Amino acid sequence: MEQIRFFIEDMAASWPGELSMTITPDFSRQAECHDFEVFMSGRQGLRQRMNIGIRCTTPSTWTAYTPVSVKLSGVYYVTSRSVNAGTLLSLDDLIPVEGDLLTLPAGSLLDPGQIVGYIATQRLAARRPIRATALRSPESVERGQRVRIEVRGTGFVASSDGHAMQGGEPGTQIQVRTASGQIVTATVLNAQTVLIPM
Structure with a gap:
């Protein structure tokens, strides 16, 4: 049924790779239909079996359900060796692999641009896909790290030292302890600096 195919193709539009599917409709016991809609229950994403x-x-x-088997063939990257946290x-740490992208663990990164230049937050096993949660930006702040606190207002900039109470990527808000012991909320600018706008 073309409408089901279009529905799946629309779901897969943001994915790289080559889509193939097997649709096995069985509406033989259903009454004739002139007007219908295709839908999926809940907020499920693209999967191998739907x-x-x-x-x-x-x-x-009337309502009926059709089983669909989906395959998304493409290239993803795995670690070429085991990688220690902090690396x-x-x-050179990556190897391209061809396979079904829908079999990868949730949150696996497909684009090397999302991996190269990032820091491992945990040990990465060899020949395994890399999840976004296992990496952090080199511009992020780590919990307990010493940071420079910048306070900016109209016509002035003041700075002091503090310690990050939380880790965060650039643009996120974290709690920071100032030198006087006060806890403030600041936005991460880069790996060394957080900002408090006035």
């Missing part, structure tokens, strides 16, 4: 719903509205009302990843 049940796609058909909701008929005229001339009679800055380079292209």
Whole structure:
């Protein structure tokens, strides 16, 4: 059924790789339908096996589900060796692999641009896909790290030292303890600096 195919293709539009699917509709016991919609229950994403719903509205009302098998063939990257936490990843740490992207663990990174230049937050096993949660930006702040606190207002900039109470990527807000012991909320600018706007 073309409408189901279009529905799956739309779901896969943001993914790289080559899409293929097997649709096995069985509407033999359903009444004739002139007007219908294709849907999926809940907020499920693209998966290897899916049940796609058909909701008929005229001339009679009925709902049926069609099993669909989906494959998304493409290239992803795995570690070429085991990588220790704190390592800055380079292209030499990666190997391209071809396979079904839908079999990868949730949150796996497909683009080497999202991996190279980032720092491992945990030990990465050899020949395994890399999850976004296992990396941090080199411009991020780590918990307990000493940071420079900048206070900016109209016509002035003041700075002092402090310690990050939380880790955070650039643009995120974290709690920082000032030299006087006060806890303030600041925005991460880079690996050394947080900002408090006035």
